[in-house]
Amino acid sequence: MSGTSASAHPPERKAFLQIHFVVVGGGIAGLSAAVALCRVGHRVTLLERDEDFDQKPTTVRGIRMPPNMTKIFNHWGMRPVIDEIGTVSGQVIMSRIEDSRTLGKHVWNHEMLEEAGGEFIFLNYHELRQVLLRAAKDLGADIRTGSDVASITDDGRYAVLKNGERVHADVIVGATGRLGLIRDLLASDQEFDDSGKPRGLMLFDAVVPASKLRADPELATLLQEEFPQSTQWVWFGDNHCALSCHLSRDDDFAFYLYVPDDGKTPEARIRTAPSEVISAHAVNFEPRVQRLAAASSGTCVKLVTRDVLETWVHSSERLLGIGDAVHPFVPGSIQGPCMSLEDASVLAKLFSHLLEEAQIPSFLYAFEEIRRERTIKINNVDNQNVDFMTMPASEMATMRDNAMAATFKAGRNALDADEGDDASSQWTENREIFGYDAEDAANEWWQTWGLLRLRAKGAPQLAELGGIGGVAVARAEH
Ligand SMILES: Cc1cc2nc3c(=O)[nH]c(=O)nc-3n(C[C@H](O)[C@H](O)[C@H](O)COP(=O)(O)OP(=O)(O)OC[C@H]3O[C@@H](n4cnc5c(N)ncnc54)[C@H](O)[C@@H]3O)c2cc1C
Structure with missing residues (x-):
């Protein structure tokens, strides 16, 4: 596959002092940290508990990659390979789940999205992980599978594996997910109440081979293959919502179904969901949703909201949490x-x-400061989106449907309503979310605080180096 080699990545400013990061966890957070840190010249060892990365995950199936994520791949020079494995989203069609009455439609304005930095792209989680893995390896990261980390030493300098091996680091980046070692460690370090709040919902996260859709004339209409870009379908129901989209041109079609929680599955357990189980939850829905449910298989997970941690930096000031470990998003989130x-x-x-x-502690705290506020905000928006889509039958739900239907009837895009409308402010919010540039946020901190601190320390020559870049020096090996 092209586009994953180190040479495909545009040159990046290399750190003057290059240190050794140990990243614990090889999900999207850990792998992307490995890629990004290698790009700026640091040495990275990634420790992943699983024996390999070959298994398709039983949990996460599809990724709906928003423009603020595509933008990062653009920066990293990896967009060509993303385009190879994903499909660009062209439009979203929203209907009622019982009778397929169309409520609204939004056709993406691609020029505007590209202006914000990137497109909406759908792809398989497994393929994205493989792309990140190859990029990390190409850039020189040492990826160690079968490395289950049992603990981190109090000084934050060693990851201790289950087999007793100690792996030394200048900085440890903990990316072990929403219910993993790093979250437990950081939560206990700050006496954080980590009891989650159940949403009263569970999510079936499934896939259907696109070939099955093509073989069924009714389901084939969901592929919309006459259009060059992919269509996302959203069906609103009473305490229910179904979503589907084509993840890649000739492969899987994603199917998500939100239903009321039956209380049978604890948060930590992912239940296998064969088609008959998913179907049983779709009996009263429009025929296409019923047939999708009957054709799909996947998993079922209880939706529990967990708060963003208060402190992401361990008291040792050498260990930092990232990803779901510090800001867990509910499964299925965009x-x-x-x-x-x-x-x-x-x-x-x-x-x-x-x-x-x-500088290490100040960079870790700067990271927390920049990212915590942003992730709290986005987490809230994501949770509100789930509430909006799964609204119980009520006056409010009728108002939502009527407002959307009126916009649709007037021939307008669902998210492009008149000034002052709710939908309009929703789009303004989306613009803000999609337009965010993570690198700009870090640069701004550096320009405002980083350089100032160096100068305040009376180190003008260092500040000068920090401003214009310098010759990299690698730390002595331990
Ligand atoms: C059940 C479920 C379903 C989801 N469905 C979707 C979806 O459909 N679409 C979507 O976009 N997002 C989904 N998500 C969310 C998404 O996976 C995450 O938000 C995102 O990928 C960031 O994850 P992460 O890398 O922080 O953690 P994770 O993806 O949880 O990765 C953690 C990694 O750390 C490893 N690890 C854990 N403990 C140790 C240890 N002690 N030592 C070494 N390695 C360790 C794990 O094996 C794993 O590889 C889902 C999440 C869950 C839990």
Whole structure:
């Protein structure tokens, strides 16, 4: 596959002082941190518990990559390979789940999206992970699978594996996910109440081979193959919502179904969901949703909201949490994987300015400051989106449907309503979310605070280096 080699990545400013990062966890957060840190010249060892990256995950299937995520791949020079594995989203069609009555439609304005930095792209989680893995390896990261980290030493300098091996780091980046080691460690470090809030919903996360859709004339209409770009379908129902989209041109079609929680599955357990189980939840829906449910298989997970951690930096000031470990997004969220990429981008940009070891704690706290506010906001928006889509039958739900239907009838895009309309402010919010540039946020911190601190320390020559870049020096090996 082209576009993954190190040479495909545009040159990046290399850190003056290059250190050794140990990244714990090889999900989207850990792998993208490995890519980003290697790009700015640091040495990275990634420790992943699983024996390999070959298994398709049983949990996460599809990724709906928003423009703020595509933008990062653009910066990293990896967009060609993303285009190879994903499909660009052309439009969203929203209907009622019982009778397929169309409520609205939004055709993306591609010029505007590209102006914001990137397109909406759908792709398989597994393929995205493979792309990041190859890029990390190409850039020199040492990827160690079968490396289950049991603990981190109090000084934050060693990851201790289950087999007793100790792996030394200058900085440890913890990316072990929403219920993993790093979250537990950071939450206990700050006496954080980590009891989650159940949403009263569970999510079936499934895929259907696109060939099955093509073989069924009714389902084939969902592929909309007469259009060059992919269509996302959203069906609103009473405490229910279904979503589907084509993840790649000739492969999987994603199918998500939100239903009321039956209380049978604890958060930590992912239930396998064969087609008959998914179908049983779709009996009263329009025929295409019923047939999609009957053709798909996947998993079922209870939706629990967990708060963004208060402190992301361990008391040792050598260990930092990123990704779902510090800002868990509910399964099925659009922005969850994206926030992990933004984390990686900000972290690497900050550490591209590393001149001396004494800066490490301030960079870790700067990361927390930049990312915490952003992820709290995006997490809220993501949760509100789920509420909006799964609204119980009520006056409010009728108002939502009527407003959308009126916009549709007037021939307008669902998210392009008149000034002052709710939908319009929703689009303004989307613009702000999509337009965010993680690297700019890190640069702004550096220009405002990083350089100032160096100058205040009376180190003008270092500040000069920090401003204009310098000759990289690698730290002595431990
Ligand atoms: C059940 C479920 C379904 C989801 N569905 C979707 C979806 O459909 N679409 C979507 O976009 N997002 C989905 N998400 C969210 C998405 O996966 C994450 O928000 C995003 O990928 C960031 O994850 P992460 O890398 O921080 O953590 P994770 O993806 O959880 O990765 C953590 C990694 O760390 C490894 N690890 C854990 N503990 C250790 C240890 N002690 N030592 C070494 N390695 C360790 C794990 O094996 C894993 O590889 C889902 C999440 C869950 C939990």
